[in-house]
Amino acid sequence: MTQAPFHNRQDAGRQLGAHLIGLHPWPDTVVLGLPRGGVPVAAGVARALGAPLDIFVVRKLGLPGHAEVAMGAIAPGGVRVLNDELVRGLGVSAGAIAAAEAREAAELARREAVYRAGRAPLGLAGQTALLIDDGVATGFTLRAALQAVRALLPPPLAPARVAVAVPVAPPETCRELESLADEVICLHTPPGFSAVGQFYRDFAQTTDAEVRACLDRAHDP
Numbered sequence: 436m437t438q439a440p441f442h443n444r445q446d447a448g449r450q451l452g453a454h455l456i457g458l459h460p461w462p463d464t465v466v467l468g469l470p471r472g473g474v475p476v477a478a479g480v481a482r483a484l485g486a487p488l489d490i491f492v493v494r495k496l497g498l499p500g501h502a503e504v505a506m507g508a509i510a511p512g513g514v515r516v517l518n519d520e521l522v523r524g525l526g527v528s529a530g531a532i533a534a535a536e537a538r539e540a541a542e543l544a545r546r547e548a549v550y551r552a553g554r555a556p557l558g559l560a561g562q563t564a565l566l567i568d569d570g571v572a573t574g575f576t577l578r579a580a581l582q583a584v585r586a587l588l589p590p591p592l593a594p595a596r597v598a599v600a601v602p603v604a605p606p607e608t609c610r611e612l613e614s615l616a617d618e619v620i621c622l623h624t625p626p627g628f629s630a631v632g633q634f635y636r637d638f639a640q641t642t643d644a645e646v647r648a649c650l651d652r653a654h655d656p
Contacts, residue, residue: 440603440623443637444472444569447602447622448479451567454622455600456483463595464563467491468649469580470546471641473568476602478649480567488653489557490646491566491584492546493576494539499531506532508575509539510583511547516575550646554654559584564594570631571604571621574612581615603634 441447455461464486468477474490481488496507498521506527507517515536522532564584571577577599584597598618605628613619623634632638 439634439636441635443635443639444475444641445479447569447635448476448567449483451476451600451602451620451622452480452483455480455620458620461486461563461565463561464565465489465557465559465594466565466567467580467584469493469566469568469576470550470646471643472570474646474649475641476569477567478653480565480600481653484565486565487557488650490550490650491580492543492550493580493583494543495576496532496535496539498525499527499535505573505575506535508579509536509543510579511543512583512587514579514583514586516579516582518573518575546643549643550650552647552650554650558592559588559594560592562594563596563598566597566599566616568601570634571601571608571612572628572631574604574608577601577612578615581612603631604628 461484464484466477466481466486466488468474468490470490470492478488493508493510495505498504498506506521507515509515566580568577581597596617599612599616600620603623604621606624609619609621609624
């Protein structure tokens with residue numbers, strides 16, 4: 436690839452939204468952005484679909500000493516997904532996993548409070564819950580999100596369908612997510628995938644203020 440396909444997350448949201456509209460109708464859909472980077476993408480998708488926007492907070496569990504490497508992820512309701520092969524292979528202790536989980540659970544709660552600003556989560560009963568991130572590498576955060584969306588809301592409060600849409604991901608990760616979601620849509624599944632950021636010309640970190648602004652605009656147009 437000679438040029439990244441996305442200028443920034445807003446551009447990725449516009450492209451992804453246009454692609455989704457071309458696939459099939461999306462009635463009764465709630466768009467759920469994974470903070471922080473997934474929210475600007477999700478905002479563009481929600482605008483394209485004419486659908487409401489909300490967040491679904493998931494936190495990566497970083498490998499001790501190498502925080503950028505995911506050994507798993509957590510989501511609301513006590514959902515935890517671990518890369519058992521990596522944890523066993525590197526001999527990560529139960530104590531180290533518990534410490535990482537406690538840290539990330541505190542950050543998860545902080546983000547929920549900051550981003551929602553007193554707003555209740557949108558109802559998902561009978562809806563399509565469309566989970567959006569700015570890209571996928573290992574897929575652990577989205578796996579945790581998918582499990583949590585299904586586990587947190589028993590019938591009749593549960594969504595009718597749970598789908599995933601992302602701008603870019605490795606093909607093997609998309610195949611793994613298909614076993615958990617009703618539908619997985621990805622714009623680009625390039626070979627030689629190393630990191631999500633390589634597919635963006637501008638991949639600056641999304642701030643809390645930007646997430647809040649996306650949600651405020653969606654709730655108070």
